[in-house]
Amino acid sequence: MQDHAAFTSPPRNQTGLTLIELLMFIMVIGLALAGVLQVFALATKSSADPQAQRQALAIAESLLQEVQLQPFTFCDPDDANISTATSATVGAGSTNCTTASESAMGPEAGEARTVAPQFDNVNDYHGFSMTGIVDITGTAVSGLDSYSASVTVAPAALGTVAAGDALRITVQVNGPNGTAVTLQGYRTRHAPNAS
Template identity: 60%
Template structure:
């Protein structure tokens, strides 16, 4: 009986088995650490992408809420004109009228005015820099385009907002603005 007890007590891990266990666990931990490092390095990318999307959506919404009329919104016939011939003084063309800017004192007053607009470092409508967005840039393109059944010239505008992030990545967001005939400038 004492020999049997000794055999039971002698059971356990040998030095070789213990070393193999440490090596296997070390390899597994190293592989898991690599996954965590890769995830941490890429964790800033979604934040930049989300910020680009938020900026683009905000700017696109601002533009789409502008009037889209045949005449400049300051024209006396703006609400009645059913074409450019109905304007009393100023026909609305692509691009801002002289002196108009997003920041005033004479503000953009039509969707068309945003054609060619750019800003480096995101600024609010009052021209104040938005904290934390100095590394971003925005550009806008507004162009007449056919939209399904609205193939008549000048009835729809395609608005393209491009945002460049601090890592030089770009995000492009497009939207449409249609003309509501003829009496509603909004």
């Protein structure tokens, strides 16, 4: 009779995971993943909506550029002496404005941003505001009805330029989820004949 031990192979070391080890691994990974996801959720909830922020910035930049492109002269842009006036004085003579000066902040009677007669000077935008963004023709821009914008214009000293010859333009835009953007820019007076 042969020995039974001669026909069996020697025991080998087993490799792999037991069911308990596999379950423990899944549980540890699950807990770690849950913690990471909570951090992402908290960061997302507490941060501003980047799309709303970018949109508010684009609105503010556009409105600031619109204001800065307007004339800033001593006389109303419709005045015959606009290019020869040397001060905002109204009266006879080519160095004075013939009808009205542009020294007052805010639009002249009847002027508006979107209908004739339209704003024609930087000063006209002082105090302007809109809820729901509209373009220069008065057409509502789709998707921007939850935004509002306002403009203030004030005299400011700018380097060697006197406060009366420079204006600081402040544009404030508010949007959804508390989004707020404020931009400032400057406009200097174009008065080729001023001394």
